[in-house]
Amino acid sequence: MPDIKYKRVLLKLSGEALAGEKKKGINPDTVNEICDQIKSLVELGVEVAVVVGGGNFWRGASVKMERTTSDYIGMLATTMNGLALQSALEEKGVYTRLQTAIEMREIAEPYIKRKATRHLEKGRVVIFGCGTGNPYFTTDTAAALRAAEIDAEVILVGKTIDGVYSADPKKDENAVKYNEISYVDILSKNLKVMDGTAISLCRDNNIELIVFELAKPENIIRAVKGEPIGTLIK
Numbered sequence: 393m394p395d396i397k398y399k400r401v402l403l404k405l406s407g408e409a410l411a412g413e414k415k416k417g418i419n420p421d422t423v424n425e426i427c428d429q430i431k432s433l434v435e436l437g438v439e440v441a442v443v444v445g446g447g448n449f450w451r452g453a454s455v456k457m458e459r460t461t462s463d464y465i466g467m468l469a470t471t472m473n474g475l476a477l478q479s480a481l482e483e484k485g486v487y488t489r490l491q492t493a494i495e496m497r498e499i500a501e502p503y504i505k506r507k508a509t510r511h512l513e514k515g516r517v518v519i520f521g522c523g524t525g526n527p528y529f530t531t532d533t534a535a536a537l538r539a540a541e542i543d544a545e546v547i548l549v550g551k552t553i554d555g556v557y558s559a560d561p562k563k564d565e566n567a568v569k570y571n572e573i574s575y576v577d578i579l580s581k582n583l584k585v586m587d588g589t590a591i592s593l594c595r596d597n598n599i600e601l602i603v604f605e606l607a608k609p610e611n612i613i614r615a616v617k618g619e620p621i622g623t624l625i626k
């Protein structure tokens with residue numbers, strides 16, 4: 393693999409990334425497109441883990457409900473998304489394992505770090521469901537935590553926009569895109585890329601993040617080759 397910069401990556405997808413235009417539920421065509429990209433990574437010999445959000449089913453912040461309960465519903469939503477990804481990947485002949493932070497053994501394996509890394513070594517895509525398994529933590533934080541645990545070299549953050557901007561480019565025409573930015577600047581400028589807990593965890597464990605536009609299928613391969621796409625956070 394001469395032209396691969398990152399051998400083990402963690403792909404962070406938002407729940408909405410699976411929803412397509414309607415922004416709700418699961419759009420099989422969209423899931424298929426994402427899984428084609430994941431498959432191309434696997435075919436390059438890259439070890440791929442995935443953390444997916446649940447916002448296409450449940451937006452806890454916008455619902456008036458006791459926080460812990462609301463977060464558990466969100467965790468179940470991430471597992472539904474994990475199952476959809478697993479199914480679509482296996483349809484394409486990609487071996488996968490779904491591991492959940494909360495035990496639901498009839499549905500998926502429980503999260504066991506050593507098993508997860510073994511699966512990765514065997515070329516299986518490992519999808520992590522239920523976030524961290526704890527309320528008050530986001531799937532961004534789950535991505536950072538799992539990336540640290542499995543020694544991923546980078547977190548690939550798939551977004552609808554093509555990187556990190558100084559302001560929301562949809563609302564502010566003066567917004568400028570950063571090609572590279574430090575963890576500290578993300579935190580001090582309060583840029584809404586991932587939440588602060590996730591960014592801090594990445595900073596403390598030296599995990600780079602690449603924020604890129606998911607809709608461009610070539611991006612993911614370019615990212616693992618170390619080509620400059622989106623924004624590199626380091």
Ligand code: GTP
Binds near residue numbers: 496501
């Ligand atoms: P190796 O033997 O190390 O290569 O891993 P393996 O995942 O193939 O072995 P294992 O016997 O653990 O798993 C066989 C199948 O059962 C895989 O599809 C696993 O995802 C699945 N599996 C293992 N443990 C559980 C569990 O607790 N719950 C569920 N639902 N499936 C499980």
